[in-house]
Amino acid sequence: MELDVRKFKILEAVIRNYLQTGEPVGSRTISKDSDLSLSSATIRNEMADLEDMGYIIQPHTSAGRIPTDKGYRLYVESILAHKEKALSTREENIKKREKELDAMEKEYSSKMDQMKDIMEAVARSLADDTNYATMISSCMGKCNRIKFVQLSRLEEQKLLVVIVLEGNIIRNKVFNITKNITEDSIARLNMLINTTVTGLSVDELERQLGVLEAQSGSQPMLREVLEIIFETIRNADDVQIVTGGTTNIFKYPELCAGEIARDLITTLEDKQGLTSLISPGVPEEGAIRFYIGEETPVKAMKDCSVVTATYELSDGMRGTIGIIGPKRMDYEMVVETLNNIRMRLDDLFRKT
Numbered sequence: 001m002e003l004d005v006r007k008f009k010i011l012e013a014v015i016r017n018y019l020q021t022g023e024p025v026g027s028r029t030i031s032k033d034s035d036l037s038l039s040s041a042t043i044r045n046e047m048a049d050l051e052d053m054g055y056i057i058q059p060h061t062s063a064g065r066i067p068t069d070k071g072y073r074l075y076v077e078s079i080l081a082h083k084e085k086a087l088s089t090r091e092e093n094i095k096k097r098e099k100e101l102d103a104m105e106k107e108y109s110s111k112m113d114q115m116k117d118i119m120e121a122v123a124r125s126l127a128d129d130t131n132y133a134t135m136i137s138s139c140m141g142k143c144n145r146i147k148f149v150q151l152s153r154l155e156e157q158k159l160l161v162v163i164v165l166e167g168n169i170i171r172n173k174v175f176n177i178t179k180n181i182t183e184d185s186i187a188r189l190n191m192l193i194n195t196t197v198t199g200l201s202v203d204e205l206e207r208q209l210g211v212l213e214a215q216s217g218s219q220p221m222l223r224e225v226l227e228i229i230f231e232t233i234r235n236a237d238d239v240q241i242v243t244g245g246t247t248n249i250f251k252y253p254e255l256c257a258g259e260i261a262r263d264l265i266t267t268l269e270d271k272q273g274l275t276s277l278i279s280p281g282v283p284e285e286g287a288i289r290f291y292i293g294e295e296t297p298v299k300a301m302k303d304c305s306v307v308t309a310t311y312e313l314s315d316g317m318r319g320t321i322g323i324i325g326p327k328r329m330d331y332e333m334v335v336e337t338l339n340n341i342r343m344r345l346d347d348l349f350r351k352t
Helices: 005-021 027-033 040-052 069-130 183-197 202-215 221-234 246-251 258-270 272-277 331-351
Strands: 133-137 146-155 158-165 169-176 241-244 288-292 304-312 318-326
Touching (some): 069 133, 069 318, 069 331, 146 221
Antiparallel strands (some): 133 241, 146 158, 288 304
16 A cells, blocks of 8 residues: 555644643544644545555554554654755755856956046046046945845854845955854745845934834844844955045145145055045936035045036946136036036946
8 A cells, every 4th residue: 555645734734732731632623733634534534544554553543543653663764855955955045046146246357347447547537637536436335226135044143144145246254243043034034134125225224223123023033143243244355445646736836845745645545535425325427526625524625626526427426526626726627527527437337
């Protein structure tokens, strides 16, 4: 006699009920507690066959059935096979995701190399056209929106979070958690996080952390993981700055004084001090900003004027172009030049 699917489901129902109650299980109980949609008479006939096959026994007349060692063995082997299949599927999904992330990272690296070449050419061209010093930045990751988040266990209380931002920018961080967490809980947390944060920028995520915490309910770790995601993106060094025409400052006597020239050149070559000129948040596309003398956030440029504009990259990201010169710079020409180059960059990056 063959153990078909229906018989196996009835055997499973008998074992599950017996494990819970320790009492022999009857056909009426099986018909109520399972989703077999079978009558008690049909279940009795199947249970009789299972008894003949040695999977269950009737401890005494008119009692229900209990599993035999043979029945337990089949049940345990079925559980192990199911777990192995689920684990295999999960590993396949992880490997697939890892390949996708590797491909995204390579694509992003290639784009960033191409972008740097373009930025250097733009900085040189602007410096030649204006006779001023110039700067151009790539996008800031803080403005990017979250596309996907993947949590994976590394050790018992150590997780890896991989965050994919717009433009296929990948950020990852290994972090410790306050308590152990099961694979099923990680899977549920992954689903909850992706439905919660997908489409948010880091600024929006920061504003909504309190609301998300209140919504976490039965997922007390949600807040902890969201804060890790927030810190990982916020602390990412996504800004790339290229400068051009540094020596142009020597064309203007007021900028040639020893300390002024030295500080300007150091700032332009170091580049880190220029990050304060990059438009914070998500500014209006194409917005022109003027910093005259003491208005500039860069101390070394207090004797200069700085004019900046934003430009659009692919995937909704933005960068900043800046021109640095004396306070007596030709503002009309600078604005016209910035607008022209911004529109050219918009077109270029939207095609790449």
